[in-house]
Amino acid sequence: MQTADVDIRQIRVFLAVAQCGGFSAAQDMLGLAQSTISTEVAALEARLGYVLCRRGRGGFQLTPQGEAFVLDATTLLAALSSFETNVAKRRKQGLGAVRIAIIDNLVTDPICPLIPALDRFHGHTGGRAHIALDVLGPSEIEHGVASGRIDLAIGIFAEPSPQLIYHPLYQERDVLVCGRRNALYDEADDLELFSRIRGAEKVVRSFLRLQDFFFLSDQRDSITAQVDSVEAAALLILAGHHIGFLPDHYARRWIEAGDMRILLEKSYTRTSKMTLVHRQDASKLSTLASLLIGELLRDASQTPMKRLTFAD
Missing domain, CATH: 1.10.10.10 (Winged helix-like DNA-binding domain superfamily/Winged helix DNA-binding domain)
Structure with a gap:
């Protein structure tokens, strides 16, 4: 055909x-x-x-x-x-191409090592390498890396594949939040808030496999929305009917503007491990991919794993 x-x-x-x-x-x-x-x-x-x-x-x-x-x-x-790779190589006079994928909304995290790593990568290559950078979901990322369509990626991977190599880079801190329109927003009593959180409607990110609300195994029926991205979760939370976990760096703008409120930060704070992933057979990695991986791991060794709270 x-x-x-x-x-x-x-x-x-x-x-x-x-x-x-x-x-x-x-x-x-x-x-x-x-x-x-x-x-x-x-x-x-x-x-x-x-x-x-x-x-x-x-x-x-x-x-x-x-x-x-x-x-x-x-x-x-x-x-x-x-x-496709060969065509991209010719665009940059033979230096080649590196294909990268990331999950959404890493750009607002000040400790994400990708930006400084790309800066140094550009310096090493003189800007003569072609960079293909896509924002994808974790499952699509792992499938792409395993099939060879993606050279390296950064994301949260709940169930690592034995076909791939994973390097921990840093931890992303999530806080439980509600929007200004939510009935919990003005609740001042912590004990009452603790009680009401359990029955409140919740949104979860599907790729976390319900790890968002690990403490509510007996009340899964309160999870009434599942999304594939942080932005989708934020939209539902701002609409006022759902509570959910968001990365602290991403939610900060709405928290500081008064459009969101953190709910019992000391009780309901979780972390997700941000991980670099590539194929298991390192011999199949291009020189450019290996160079960028090295830059990312260099920054990871210098990145603190502890995140500050909003109170700090």
Whole structure:
């Protein structure tokens, strides 16, 4: 068949389904609803003219044609990635390209080492390296690194993959907050606030696997919203009906403006480990990727792990 852009998208969706072992399991990795994934795979099967997988009560299973297609499609995407990299290399007179991914809203964190590392990287390369920098969800990041589409990434990874190498960089501190419109905003009594927090509507970041509210294992029904990004959580909190954890550096602007309030900071503060991830086989890393990884790890060794509280 003649390959078009839509086919490449559908191929990526199907490979994610095959890697995860089913449509439902692929939702987090792809950031798509199960119905959308099913539609994409069905369209691909119609384009190919044969069935790639069986799904139903018996569970998910690749057909023989599906197994062969996975091998062919993986080869195709690897070749496409190599083509894109080679094109990028020529833009910068042969120095090459480095492909980076990060989770959202690292830029407001003053202790994130990426900015100074990129500054030094630019100095080492004389600005002759092509940089591709994307903001993605943790599952998509890990999938991209494992497949070779991403050289290195920074994020929060709740369930590390054995195929990848993880280096702790620093800790991000999260505080529990509500918006000005929330009924908890004006509650002055700590004991009453403690009691009301348990039943308040909550928003969680899906990639943390409910680690946001680890202390509420008996009240999961109060979690009424799940999001894939910090910005989405902030929007719901500002709307006034949900409480949730936000990184302190990100929430600071609204806290200082009086649009958010920290709830029982000494009781409900948590940390997330910010981690650098790359492929396990270091020999497959480009010289540029290895250079930037070295700069990031250099800063990590000098970064304090303790965060100041707002009271400090």
